[in-house]
Amino acid sequence: MKIKKAVIAVAGYGTRFLPATKVVPKELLSIVDKPVIQYLVEECAASGIEDVIFVVREGTQSIADHFDSTRGLEMHLAENRKEALLARVRAISQLANFALVRQTSRLPYGNGSPILAARRFIGNEPFAYLFGDDLVLSETPCVRQLTRLFEEHGPAAVVAAQDVPRAEINRYGAIALKPGREPLELESVVEKPEPERAPSTLAQLGRFVLSPRVVELLLEAKVGPGEELYLTPAIHQLSKTERVLVHAIEGTWHTTGDPLRFMKANVEYMLRHPEYGADFAAHLRELAQSELLKR
Numbered sequence: 537m538k539i540k541k542a543v544i545a546v547a548g549y550g551t552r553f554l555p556a557t558k559v560v561p562k563e564l565l566s567i568v569d570k571p572v573i574q575y576l577v578e579e580c581a582a583s584g585i586e587d588v589i590f591v592v593r594e595g596t597q598s599i600a601d602h603f604d605s606t607r608g609l610e611m612h613l614a615e616n617r618k619e620a621l622l623a624r625v626r627a628i629s630q631l632a633n634f635a636l637v638r639q640t641s642r643l644p645y646g647n648g649s650p651i652l653a654a655r656r657f658i659g660n661e662p663f664a665y666l667f668g669d670d671l672v673l674s675e676t677p678c679v680r681q682l683t684r685l686f687e688e689h690g691p692a693a694v695v696a697a698q699d700v701p702r703a704e705i706n707r708y709g710a711i712a713l714k715p716g717r718e719p720l721e722l723e724s725v726v727e728k729p730e731p732e733r734a735p736s737t738l739a740q741l742g743r744f745v746l747s748p749r750v751v752e753l754l755l756e757a758k759v760g761p762g763e764e765l766y767l768t769p770a771i772h773q774l775s776k777t778e779r780v781l782v783h784a785i786e787g788t789w790h791t792t793g794d795p796l797r798f799m800k801a802n803v804e805y806m807l808r809h810p811e812y813g814a815d816f817a818a819h820l821r822e823l824a825q826s827e828l829l830k831r
Contacts (some may be wrong), residue, residue: 537661537662537687538584538683538687539583539584539585539662539663539664539683539686539687539745540584540585540586540587540661541585541586541587541588541589541657541658541661541663541664542580542585542587542588542589542632542663542664542665542666542679543589543591543650543651543654543657543658543663543664543665543666544573544576544577544580544588544589544590544591544665544666544668545591545647545650545665545666545667545668546561546563546573546590546591546592546596546599546668547591547592547593547596547639547649547650547653548562548593548668548669549593550562552793552794552795553565553794553795553798559595560598561573561592561595561596561598561599562668562669562792562793563596563599563668563669564598564599564602565792565798567671567792567798567801567802567805568802568805568806568809568812569809571602572668572669572671572792573599573602573668574602574628575671576666576668576671577603577631577632578631579666579672579677579678579679580631580632580664580666580677580679581631581632582677582679582680583664583677583679583680583683584680584683585632585664585679586632586633587632587633587634587635587657588631588632588633588634588635589634589635589636589637589654589657589658590634590635590636590637591637591638591639591650591653591654592636592637592638592639593638593639594638597636599636600634600636602628603628603629603631603634604629605626605629606625609625610622610625610626613625635657637653637654637657638653639653640653643765644763644764644765645764645765646764646765646766646767647667647765647766647767648754648757648765648766648767648770649765650665651665651746651750651751651754651767652751652754652755652765655751655755658748658751659748660748661748662686662745662746662747662748663745663746664679664682664683664743664744664745664746665743665744665745665746665767666679666742666743666744667741667742667743668742669742669791669792669793670741670742670743670789670790670791670792671789671790671791671792671801671805672696672741672743672785672787672788672789672790673787673788673790673804673805673808674785674786674787674788675786675787676786676787678696678743678785678787679743679745681696681783681785681786682694682696682743682744682745682783683745685719685745685781685783686745686781689719689779689781691747691778691779691780691781692747692749692750692774692778692779692780693744693745693746693747693750693771693774693778693780693781694744694745694780694781694782694783695711695722695725695740695744695771695780695781695782695783696740696741696742696743696744696783696785697711697738697739697740697741697782697783697784697785698738698739698741698784698785698789699737699738699739699784700737700739701737702731702734702737703731704731704739705729705731705734705736705737705739706728706729706730706731706734707728707739708728708739708740708741709725709726709727709728709739709740709768709771710725710726710729710734710735710736710737710738710739710740711724711725711735711736711738711739711740711782712724712725712735712736713736713738713782719781719782719783720781720782720783720784721779721780721781721782722771722775722780722781722782723775724772724775725740725768725771725772725775726768726772727766727768727769738782738784740768740771741785741789741791742791743785744767744771749774749778750767750770750771750774753770753773753774754767754770757769757770788804790804803820807820
């Protein structure tokens with residue numbers, strides 16, 4: 537089955553970026569000249585996704601606005617003969633069909649809840665699921681890498697993964713693989729383990745292709761007051777009865793959920809930019825000789 541729908545979770549508060557995210561959602565913060573969320577949608581579009589469902593919280597309507605047409609701006613660009621900019625602005629609203637779903641307070645916090653919020657839009661078909669603050673630099677779009685594996689092998693889920701330093705594995709879901717399987721198959725996954733207890737340094741990142749069975753498992757999950765609903769336990773449970781594949785992604789994964797990693801991503805994307813990359817590289821070389829970087 538071809539994967540045509542994607543759910544993108546953008547319902548967080550971006551507290552690590554305050555006060556910058558007091559009004560502006562962190563997913564609209566810019567990596568060079570585009571907001572983070574646009575990179576994700578462009579990745580989906582390049583992967584054959586037709587319908588994108590944003591799961592938002594109260595106050596993040598501006599995410600939908602970014603992907604809507606802006607008549608006043610477009611008229612201004614047309615009148616000033618800025619055709620290249622006009623084309624770039626118009627292309628944004630044509631990337632996909634968009635839907636906006638609010639994650640209500642009756643759902644628990646956690647990265648599993650956006651899936652429940654969007655379940656009526658998902659229907660009874662597999663879908664791509666993306667965390668709104670994970671970027672992947674790659675030749676083949678990361679979502680396409682996953683959908684290709686799903687369409688070829690028909691598992692219950694495909695999980696994107698990449699090796700990280702052991703000291704950082706406690707930030708992610710750590711994956712154990714079934715030995716000798718090709719393609720790679722998930723044996724277990726544990727959320728944010730202590731580094732010395734992690735089954736591996738293979739970290740689950742914010743790209744998945746999931747079957748409707750995952751939605752059922754999340755609905756069945758018993759979450760107490762104040763507890764978070766994580767996707768990882770549902771995937772772990774699914775792997776005990778059905779086939780869950782793991783894809784070691786071809787590309788570089790950047791998390792942008794905190795200022796340090798956000799700036800690291802900005803530097804790499806800027807260096808690759810066709811217009812600004814060379815000048816920025818020269819600036820970094822100058823900085824390398826300055827006192828600023830000798831601290």
